Amino acid sequence: MGLVVQKYGGSSVADAEGIKRVAKRIVEAKKNGNQVVVVVSAMGDTTDELIDLAEQVSPMPAGREFDMLLTAGERISMALLAMAIKNLGHEAQSFTGSQAGVITDSVHNKARIIDVTPGRIRTALDEGNIAIVAGFQGVSQDKKDITTLGRGGSDTTAVALAAALDAEVCEIYTDVDGVFTADPRVVKKARKIDWISFEDMLELASSGSKVLLHRCVEYARRYNIPIHVRSSFSGLQGTWVSSEPIGDKKVEQAIISGVAHDTSEAKITVVGVPDKPGEAAAIFRTIADAEVNIDMVVQNVSAASTGLTDISFTLPKTEGRKAIDALEKNRPGIGFESLRYDDQIGKISLVGAGMKTNPGVTAAFFEALSNAGVNIELISTSEIRISVVTRADDVPEAVRAVHTAFGLDSDSDEAVVYGGTGR
Amino acid sequence: MGLVVQKYGGSSVADAEGIKRVAKRIVEAKKNGNQVVVVVSAMGDTTDELIDLAEQVSPMPAGREFDMLLTAGERISMALLAMAIKNLGHEAQSFTGSQAGVITDSVHNKARIIDVTPGRIRTALDEGNIAIVAGFQGVSQDKKDITTLGRGGSDTTAVALAAALDAEVCEIYTDVDGVFTADPRVVKKARKIDWISFEDMLELASSGSKVLLHRCVEYARRYNIPIHVRSSFSGLQGTWVSSEPIGDKKVEQAIISGVAHDTSEAKITVVGVPDKPGEAAAIFRTIADAEVNIDMVVQNVSAASTGLTDISFTLPKTEGRKAIDALEKNRPGIGFESLRYDDQIGKISLVGAGMKTNPGVTAAFFEALSNAGVNIELISTSEIRISVVTRADDVPEAVRAVHTAFGLDSDSDEAVVYGGTGR
Numbered sequence: 074m075g076l077v078v079q080k081y082g083g084s085s086v087a088d089a090e091g092i093k094r095v096a097k098r099i100v101e102a103k104k105n106g107n108q109v110v111v112v113v114s115a116m117g118d119t120t121d122e123l124i125d126l127a128e129q130v131s132p133m134p135a136g137r138e139f140d141m142l143l144t145a146g147e148r149i150s151m152a153l154l155a156m157a158i159k160n161l162g163h164e165a166q167s168f169t170g171s172q173a174g175v176i177t178d179s180v181h182n183k184a185r186i187i188d189v190t191p192g193r194i195r196t197a198l199d200e201g202n203i204a205i206v207a208g209f210q211g212v213s214q215d216k217k218d219i220t221t222l223g224r225g226g227s228d229t230t231a232v233a234l235a236a237a238l239d240a241e242v243c244e245i246y247t248d249v250d251g252v253f254t255a256d257p258r259v260v261k262k263a264r265k266i267d268w269i270s271f272e273d274m275l276e277l278a279s280s281g282s283k284v285l286l287h288r289c290v291e292y293a294r295r296y297n298i299p300i301h302v303r304s305s306f307s308g309l310q311g312t313w314v315s316s317e318p319i320g321d322k323k324v325e326q327a328i329i330s331g332v333a334h335d336t337s338e339a340k341i342t343v344v345g346v347p348d349k350p351g352e353a354a355a356i357f358r359t360i361a362d363a364e365v366n367i368d369m370v371v372q373n374v375s376a377a378s379t380g381l382t383d384i385s386f387t388l389p390k391t392e393g394r395k396a397i398d399a400l401e402k403n404r405p406g407i408g409f410e411s412l413r414y415d416d417q418i419g420k421i422s423l424v425g426a427g428m429k430t431n432p433g434v435t436a437a438f439f440e441a442l443s444n445a446g447v448n449i450e451l452i453s454t455s456e457i458r459i460s461v462v463t464r465a466d467d468v469p470e471a472v473r474a475v476h477t478a479f480g481l482d483s484d485s486d487e488a489v490v491y492g493g494t495g496r
Numbered sequence: 497m498g499l500v501v502q503k504y505g506g507s508s509v510a511d512a513e514g515i516k517r518v519a520k521r522i523v524e525a526k527k528n529g530n531q532v533v534v535v536v537s538a539m540g541d542t543t544d545e546l547i548d549l550a551e552q553v554s555p556m557p558a559g560r561e562f563d564m565l566l567t568a569g570e571r572i573s574m575a576l577l578a579m580a581i582k583n584l585g586h587e588a589q590s591f592t593g594s595q596a597g598v599i600t601d602s603v604h605n606k607a608r609i610i611d612v613t614p615g616r617i618r619t620a621l622d623e624g625n626i627a628i629v630a631g632f633q634g635v636s637q638d639k640k641d642i643t644t645l646g647r648g649g650s651d652t653t654a655v656a657l658a659a660a661l662d663a664e665v666c667e668i669y670t671d672v673d674g675v676f677t678a679d680p681r682v683v684k685k686a687r688k689i690d691w692i693s694f695e696d697m698l699e700l701a702s703s704g705s706k707v708l709l710h711r712c713v714e715y716a717r718r719y720n721i722p723i724h725v726r727s728s729f730s731g732l733q734g735t736w737v738s739s740e741p742i743g744d745k746k747v748e749q750a751i752i753s754g755v756a757h758d759t760s761e762a763k764i765t766v767v768g769v770p771d772k773p774g775e776a777a778a779i780f781r782t783i784a785d786a787e788v789n790i791d792m793v794v795q796n797v798s799a800a801s802t803g804l805t806d807i808s809f810t811l812p813k814t815e816g817r818k819a820i821d822a823l824e825k826n827r828p829g830i831g832f833e834s835l836r837y838d839d840q841i842g843k844i845s846l847v848g849a850g851m852k853t854n855p856g857v858t859a860a861f862f863e864a865l866s867n868a869g870v871n872i873e874l875i876s877t878s879e880i881r882i883s884v885v886t887r888a889d890d891v892p893e894a895v896r897a898v899h900t901a902f903g904l905d906s907d908s909d910e911a912v913v914y915g916g917t918g919r
Contacts, residue, residue: 089552123572129512130576131583138582141590142575145568149546152565153553159561160554167564172640217595217616 075241076198077102080112080208080231084248085305086150087117095246095305096157099203103163108198110238112208112231113154115146136181140210140221144170147207147227155205165203168193170210171219174237175230177211183223184211186230186292189237206234225286232289236296243298245285246305251312252277252284254331254481259469262482266330268313273330273424276458280422281335290314328427329434329479334472336419336465338368339393340451342385343400345410353384355407356400363399365392369420369453369462381410385451387462390416418450419468422460423475435459441478447471499621499663500525503535503631503654507671508728509573510540518669518728519580522626526586531621533661535631535654536577538569559604563633563644567593570630570650578628588626591616593633594642597660598653600634606646607634609653609715612660629657648709655712659719666721668708669728674735675700675707677754677904682892685905689753691736696753696847699881703845704758713737751850752857752902757895759842759888761791762816763874765808766823768833776807778830779823786822788815792843792876792885804833808874810885813839841873842891845883846898852879864901870894 079099086092095113103109123142127134134142151167158165174190197204208227211220222229228245235243252274253263269277271294278287284302293300299319303311313319346352353372360367368387388396393414400412421442428434438459442449447470451462463471476482502522509515518536526532546565550557557565574590581588597613620627631650634643645652651668658666675697676686692700694717701710707725716723722742726734736742769775776795783790791810811819816837823835844865851857861882865872870893874885886894899905 089549092553126512126572126576127579130515131579133583134579135582138575138578138588138590141578141592142572145571145575148568148571149549149565152561152568153549155561155564156550156554156557159558160556165561167561169564169642219592 075106076108076110076238077242077244078110078112078231078235078238078240079244079246080227081114081246081305082227082248083114083117083120083150085246086113086154089153092116092150092153092157096154096161098246098305099154099158100161100163103203110194110198110204110206110234110240111154112206112227112234113147113150114208114227115143116150116153119146119149137218140181140219143221144207144210144219147209151205151207155203158203158205163203164201165205166197167205167207168197169207170230171212173204173206173234175206175211175233176214177220177222179213179215179218179220181218181220184213184220186211186222186233187214189233191234191237194234194238206230225289228286228289229292232292232296232298232300235298236292240298242301243293244301244303246303247284248304248306249284250304250307250309251302252282252314252331255472255476256282256334259334259472260332260476260482262484263476264481264483266312266327267310268315268318269330270426271314271316272457273426274314276422276424276455277331277333280333280424280458280460281337281420282331282333285314327425328431329423329425329481331424331481332472332476332479333422333424334419334468335422336468337390338387338418338420339390339414339416340385340387340418340462341393341396341400342383342413342415343407343409344383344413345381346384347408348380348382352407355403356384356409357386359399359403359407360386360388360396363395365396365399369451369460371451371453387418387420387451417465418462419465419471420460420462421468421471421475422458423479424458426457428459429456437478438475441474442471445470445474447474498529499531499533499661500665500667501533501535501654501658501661501663502667502669503650504537504669504728505650505671506537506540506543506573508669509536509577512576515539515573515576515580519577519584521669521728522577522581523584523586526626533617533621533627533629533657533663534577535629535650535657536570536573537631537650538566539573539576542569542572560641563604563642566644567630567633567642570632574628574630578626581626581628586626587624588628589620590628590630591620592630593653594635596627596629596657598629598634598656599637600643600645602636602638602641602643604641604643607636607643609634609645609656610637612656614657614660617657617661629653648712651709651712652715655715655719655721655723658721659715663721665724666716667724667726669726670707671727671729672707673727673730673732674725675705675737675754678895678899679705679757682757682895683755683899683905685907686899687904687906689735689750690733691738691741692753693849694737694739695880696849697737699845699847699878700754700756703756703847703881703883704760704843705754705756708737750848751854752846752848752904754847754904755895755898755902756845756847757842757891758845759891760813761810761841761843762813762837762839763808763810763841763885764816764819764823765806765836765838766832767806767836768802768804769807770831771803771805775830778826779807779832782822782826782830783809783811783819786818788819788822792874792883794874794876810841810843810874840888841885842888842894843883843885844891844894844898845881846902847881849880851882858882860901861898864897865894868893868897870897
């Protein structure tokens, strides 16, 4: 008998009808001879409503209490889902993160899972139950306080449980059919990806693809748990994310997996930095001490005449204020002329392990952007990704141009192949 | 430093404004030099909304999952309350029933508290926190499942915590000013009672007074925890419930504490029962096996000509169907002619320890009813209570008549006193 972990997001259980629909799908998996563990998010807008309430009561809700509040959402959805399953004549028991053995550190609102001890889940399964587990939450190891895992935490819960229970697959049910070669809202001709490697999925996730979060994919890769991303509204096969294609499927690794974009970042340029050792370190130490996460970094070539240079980096818009404040505060120590802040930027990334062995990918990427009249402001690359920063307004057109250029459009015959090695 | 347990009901924390108002009151108690433990119910209609959701998903929600669902309500209110207190500059931590050490049996939806181990609460208090505890919920001793305590469970949580923490007082905040000599919606001249003994309060509670539930008062009496019932909307003194009047208050025990009424019961008459030993036992064994709680029982004098008698008893209307079914099913074994079911009855009860030593109370009670033209159908008495069953329609008039006759009206000079002993 196989063990399957299924995760349903808030849009799949938005109301009583949704819960009943999901219950039927779960029972089907059970009838197919599987042991079934289900991770569920809060219903529809519940979390947002709770956040609203908190803000009415306090402008700065405290971490511990905020987590206590938010976890009520999953408690509601998981209990209702268990009832709906029982109503279909099958046994089900719901478990909080704490009861399910999801042990985390003590960082409220964005805790990390440090251990999973699913003894009660195992017992429930052995007794013939379907186990329903609250996503997004755990209990801290030291203080035994309720914690939440932050955005996308339910996916991470599902993968972590799948790993701890040695599941065959972790199915992530959502309101889209899977992972696409680009955001279908931007690129009408985007194609569903049948299979993608963990590595490519990680790059897509960190480049703006929102279907799976980086942390969840990273966890799955570490424990080699295949993820199947699929729609809870259709019965279709979705996207498999795993180290190798699953079963007898002959899916070849595409050269290019997809095009991701991200308009949630801003760019800060530190102008007039003395071009001497230790300056960049001083800047990024300041940023790190302010607990701001940065993405891309570029240092201009120094102008020989002045001995000064500019350093630019990108970061989430939401952390812009914090970074500016920290830099201004340390301006005397660092020594720079001025700061420029630009939140009208966008990032376009091309991801695919195939670019390691296919030369010309970078050139083709830049050509596609150039043909579309898109100006490039920053460039950053990894082994299997190229990213550029452009004006935010240019992003949709740029994504479509690149998607077409690399043969990813759904009416293309085949993905474009490049000969030789290297790029 | 004193330790105070405060309990706030759902109407006191119905919205963000209510939560902030309650937070201020709590902080005041803390500023007055007390250690403060707060037990809170779910906000306003939350519990009813959750029940609605459950019924949409399943016609017969299962006990364990139903409890998991309902406890989300207190989780929300307690977290918000803790945030609101922190926003006023005081430290607060919220605790679920389980975290607070409220250990219960495993009877879901109406569990009983079997132990309270408030170690975490004590620690939180010692660290200077205000402790906020979810009412109405606990964790089962054997299975470690979440349980709920049934109607009025938050009051019981508060009293149980007060007992375990050896509190000076358990303050029950509600939307009325205290316990009244009769229901003010029926008797405009009802008076707030300043002090009432546990015994009289127990009788009032079991006779239809809804301010405090029997179970909560019983718990307080067993551990001798004074209860102060008061309004969360005013700063007024409410009603003290304790073994003796508190402090330097010279409050004498009134002869009559109040008049309670109850229209939630029905009457079943078992007609044509053979008047021989074992018949009544057979009837009430049947009722008990069906887990139906009964209240008053009357057996008519047997008609000598037939050797048959009638037995009547009262029970909650909600259990009428169950009792009828059980009796009909066992009719061959019991042997009776027919059943009569009457749900248009009401019960009026006069409560007061003074009636033990004041003769004439019973007579005056019946005279008042007679003068009001109210017909008595059943009578039952305890040492400190007389109850009668009448037509439901007669209840308001009967309550007012009795209230006036015993000098309880707010414009009376003094309660009526009867000489001699016995009644």
